[in-house]
Amino acid sequence: MADNKSGRDEQADDADRRQRERSIAEELERGDETEPPVETGVLADLESVAFPATGAEVVDAVGDREVESADGTYTVEELIPDTDAETFDSPATVRMRVQRPTVAAAMKRVAEASRTLPNADFRGSQREAYEKTFQELEAIDADDDDEGVQAVGDWVVEQVRAKEKLPGSRAVRRRAAKFCRSNGYQVRNDEWLGI
Structure with missing residues (x-):
C-alpha cells in the first residue's frame, strides 16, 4: 500500500476489521463456557412452585434455602427480588439467576x-x-x-x-x-x- 492518506486509511480499516473478527471469535469461544452449576437438589423445592411464578412466590417457597458459590453462601431470599413485578418461567430460570x-x-x-x-x-x-x-x-x-x-x-x-x-x-x-x-x-x- 502506498504511504499516503488513502493507504493509511485502508490500513486502519483493515486493522479495525481484524480486531472485530478477533472479538467475534473470542465471544463465540466464550459462548460455550458454562456458568458455575447450582446443584439441582439445593433448589429441589422449586418443583412444588407453579410456574410461571413471581419473585415473591419463589421467595415464599424457597427463600430460606442456601446456595453455595465461590464467593460464599447465600440464601435465595438474598438473590431473588421479593416482588410480584419479577416473574420466572421455570425452575431453570431461577437456578440460572442465582448462579x-x-x-x-x-x-x-x-x-x-x-x-x-x-x-x-x-x-x-x-x-x-x-x-x-x-x-x-x-x-x-x-x-x-x-x-x-x-x-x-x-x-x-x-x-x-x-x-x-x-x-x-x-x-x-x-x-x-x-x-x-x-x-x-x-x-x-x-x-x-x-x-
Whole structure:
C-alpha cells in the first residue's frame, strides 16, 4: 500500500476489521463456557412452585434455602427480588439467576428500589442491559471482590431515590466505565462498557 492518506486509511480499516473478527471469535469461544452449576437438589423445592411464578412466590417457597458459590453462601431470599413485578418461567430460570450471586443481589436491589416508582417497568431490554453491565463489571477482575458491581448498584439505587426514575441503561454503562477507569481497569471502546 502506498504511504499516503488513502493507504493509511485502508490500513486502519483493515486493522479495525481484524480486531472485530478477533472479538467475534473470542465471544463465540466464550459462548460455550458454562456458568458455575447450582446443584439441582439445593433448589429441589422449586418443583412444588407453579410456574410461571413471581419473585415473591419463589421467595415464599424457597427463600430460606442456601446456595453455595465461590464467593460464599447465600440464601435465595438474598438473590431473588421479593416482588410480584419479577416473574420466572421455570425452575431453570431461577437456578440460572442465582448462579451469579453478586449480580443477582445487585439486580434484586435495583428491582426492589424500582417498585417504589410510579409506572416503572423494569423488564425487557433495560433489565437485560443492567444485568449485562453488572456481569461485565464482575468479569473485570476476579480479585476485586466485585466492588464495581456494588458501587454501580449503589449508584443506581441512589438515582432512583433522588430522581424518582430508573437511570437509562446507557447511563449505567457510563457509570460502570467511569468506575473501571478510575480504579485502573482498562476499558476499550469496542467493549460493552466502552462508551
